[in-house]
Amino acid sequence: MKTNYLLTIIGPTAIGKTALSLALANHFGSEIVSCDSRQFYKEMQIGTAVPSQTELSIAPHHFIQTKSIFEPYSVGDFEREALQKIEELFTQQNVQIMVGGSGLYVDAILKGFDDFPIIEPSVREEIKQKYETKGLIYLQETLEKTDLNYYQTLRKENPQTLQNPQRMMRFVEVSIGSGKPYSSFLNQKKNTRNFTPIIIGLEAEREIMYDRINRRVDLMMQEGLLGEVKKLYPNRHLNALQTVGYRELFDYFDEKSSLDFAIEEIKKNTRRFAKRQLTWFKRTDDVKWFDYEEAISTITKFVEERII
Numbered sequence: 351m352k353t354n355y356l357l358t359i360i361g362p363t364a365i366g367k368t369a370l371s372l373a374l375a376n377h378f379g380s381e382i383v384s385c386d387s388r389q390f391y392k393e394m395q396i397g398t399a400v401p402s403q404t405e406l407s408i409a410p411h412h413f414i415q416t417k418s419i420f421e422p423y424s425v426g427d428f429e430r431e432a433l434q435k436i437e438e439l440f441t442q443q444n445v446q447i448m449v450g451g452s453g454l455y456v457d458a459i460l461k462g463f464d465d466f467p468i469i470e471p472s473v474r475e476e477i478k479q480k481y482e483t484k485g486l487i488y489l490q491e492t493l494e495k496t497d498l499n500y501y502q503t504l505r506k507e508n509p510q511t512l513q514n515p516q517r518m519m520r521f522v523e524v525s526i527g528s529g530k531p532y533s534s535f536l537n538q539k540k541n542t543r544n545f546t547p548i549i550i551g552l553e554a555e556r557e558i559m560y561d562r563i564n565r566r567v568d569l570m571m572q573e574g575l576l577g578e579v580k581k582l583y584p585n586r587h588l589n590a591l592q593t594v595g596y597r598e599l600f601d602y603f604d605e606k607s608s609l610d611f612a613i614e615e616i617k618k619n620t621r622r623f624a625k626r627q628l629t630w631f632k633r634t635d636d637v638k639w640f641d642y643e644e645a646i647s648t649i650t651k652f653v654e655e656r657i658i
Contacts, residue, residue, distance in 0.1 A: 353657075360449075360552075362628050363623060400415060426458075460547050489519060553628070598613075
């Protein structure tokens with residue numbers, strides 16, 4: 351029986367992951383599973399740097415603009431659907447490709463999630479109501495009381511998560527509903543996968559990475575990002591739209607900032623996002639890191655030497 355291999359391409363935004371995935375897909379006759387949580391939504395195209403129609407035509411892509419911002423879609427939903435799709439693709443070819451910059455979603459496919467208890471819906475509803483009346487501070491203070499170690503870890507290593515109400519509500523509901531700290535359920539269960547991952551990371555010097563980000567934002571504005579965000583403005587409260595490139599322009603439409611300031615904020619926040627991506631991915635085991643300008647032939651040779 352042939353071994354299945356999932357070539358997984360990771361790295362910060364604007365580093366060149368799409369170009370590499372297309373080259374490898376062309377070389378191995380593979381299809382591409384997108385693992386970028388911002389590119390799932392069909393209403394968001396320019397601000398999420400969705401591959402162009404030309405790029406999409408080079409190789410079959412999956413999970414690109416397949417959902418609506420009006421649909422609830424969790425990382426657990428993605429894990430289930432993507433694993434099913436990947437298993438289907440392996441029946442055609444034993445080398446497939448996954449690409450994306452969403453670390454949590456990459457981990458969901460490569461390692462899976464921990465085994466959490468079922469929480470009564472009434473607990474979830476009560477927490478949601480308290481959040482709606484008391485705000486994010488309620489969730490933060492409750493997590494600090496029920497799982498101090500995990501709260502401190504997030505504050506130190508992943509502070510943006512403390513600002514994410516959906517994930518914070520999940521942490522709190524598990525802690526309250528189970529009577530045990532959320533973190534006590536982490537790293538308990540090993541999930542098996544029917545493939546061997548080959549993980550390739552792309553990186554660049556910080557100045558180069560930041561310059562690429564700045565130029566990408568300028569290009570997005572030229573391509574019509576302002577108009578895209580204006581259409582989405584009436585739905586700005588939706589969770590899918592709480593992301594860099596959209597929030598800043600919503601502030602502009604709310605007359606909280608000038609357009610020039612909003613654009614500079616997009617660049618600044620995208621640079622911060624890229625830094626967080628690298629921090630996450632650098633903790634990933636068994637990654638072979640390449641400079642973003644490394645020859646495709648070198649990366650292809652690296653992969654071929656690891657395929658039985």
